[in-house]
Amino acid sequence: MAWFRKPKYTTIPVTQRKSETSEGLWIKCKDCGEMIYKKDWEDNLKVCPECNYHFRLNLQERIAIVLDKDSLQEDDINILPTDFLNFTDSKSYKERLKIAQEKTKLNDAVITGTGTINGHKIVIGILDFNFMGGSMGSVVGEKLTRAIEKAISTKLPLIIISSSGGARMQEGIVSLMQMAKTSSAIARLDTSNILFISVLTDPTTGGVTASFASLGDIIISEANALIGFAGPRVIEQTINQQLPKGFQRAEFMLEHGLIDMVVSRKDLKQTLSQLLELLS
Numbered sequence: 422m423a424w425f426r427k428p429k430y431t432t433i434p435v436t437q438r439k440s441e442t443s444e445g446l447w448i449k450c451k452d453c454g455e456m457i458y459k460k461d462w463e464d465n466l467k468v469c470p471e472c473n474y475h476f477r478l479n480l481q482e483r484i485a486i487v488l489d490k491d492s493l494q495e496d497d498i499n500i501l502p503t504d505f506l507n508f509t510d511s512k513s514y515k516e517r518l519k520i521a522q523e524k525t526k527l528n529d530a531v532i533t534g535t536g537t538i539n540g541h542k543i544v545i546g547i548l549d550f551n552f553m554g555g556s557m558g559s560v561v562g563e564k565l566t567r568a569i570e571k572a573i574s575t576k577l578p579l580i581i582i583s584s585s586g587g588a589r590m591q592e593g594i595v596s597l598m599q600m601a602k603t604s605s606a607i608a609r610l611d612t613s614n615i616l617f618i619s620v621l622t623d624p625t626t627g628g629v630t631a632s633f634a635s636l637g638d639i640i641i642s643e644a645n646a647l648i649g650f651a652g653p654r655v656i657e658q659t660i661n662q663q664l665p666k667g668f669q670r671a672e673f674m675l676e677h678g679l680i681d682m683v684v685s686r687k688d689l690k691q692t693l694s695q696l697l698e699l700l701s
């Protein structure tokens with residue numbers, strides 16, 4: 422009978438509807454739970470005004486807050502990732518790459534090039550966590566190595582801004598080789614007396630922490646960023662002990678001498694500019 426048929430449309434109960442207000446104009450802080458007016462949050466560089474929680478930025482936002490406007494000249498834009506292991510887990514690596522490329526409009530998880538910070542010319546590399554967790558495979562390793570070599574040949578200071586889950590497992594041992602490759606390039610940079618500032622942002626973990634990101638002449642971290650090698654749960658299970666409060670956060674790392682400075686996002690550009698002024 423006609424009136425028992427399912428209607429062509431369904432309605433969502435009022436209690437389940439997301440109001441335009443909560444979806445469009447307000448954002449909930451992931452740390453303190455406070456509702457923040459979205460415009461204020463954006464004006465505050467995506468930092469919670471209540472608790473100073475630093476939300477993650479995408480690559481374009483990071484470029485905008487660190488580099489002088491329109492100063493970035495990208496290098497090696499045509500180096501593309503390859504699925505040389507024909508790797509498949511729940512999805513094929515080819516498919517994962519395609520999804521990440523469409524989502525981020527990037528070829529891979531890093532951009533490199535030259536730019537200026539308050540007029541100081543630098544070579545820069547920035548990783549984007551939105552591209553497969555900012556993971557380091559052959560393209561990230563190769564582009565960063567070329568950037569390091571460019572800093573050596575041009576004698577410009579190098580800044581690498583990391584946000585990464587570590588090595589890219591879909592590229593197997595080739596991704597692990599990038600740790601040695603980038604680290605040995607940094608050693609050559611060091612011999613050439615070129616300044617390298619490593620900036621860690623939330624999160625910087627795994628093979629990236631265990632290679633170039635920890636080799637800066639100066640290592641800066643954004644406030645409250647997660648920095649570590651293995652995740653806290655794995656460590657807890659291995660050592661069978663409860664970890665101290667704030668473990669693997671930037672402030673904890675500073676207290677234990679693993680990094681040199683913790684900087685709020687709004688001060689990052691100015692801090693980098695002062696260090697360049699003083700040290701290069």
Ligand SMILES: [Zn+2]
Pocket residue numbers: 450451452453454455469470471472473474
């Ligand atoms: Zn907050």
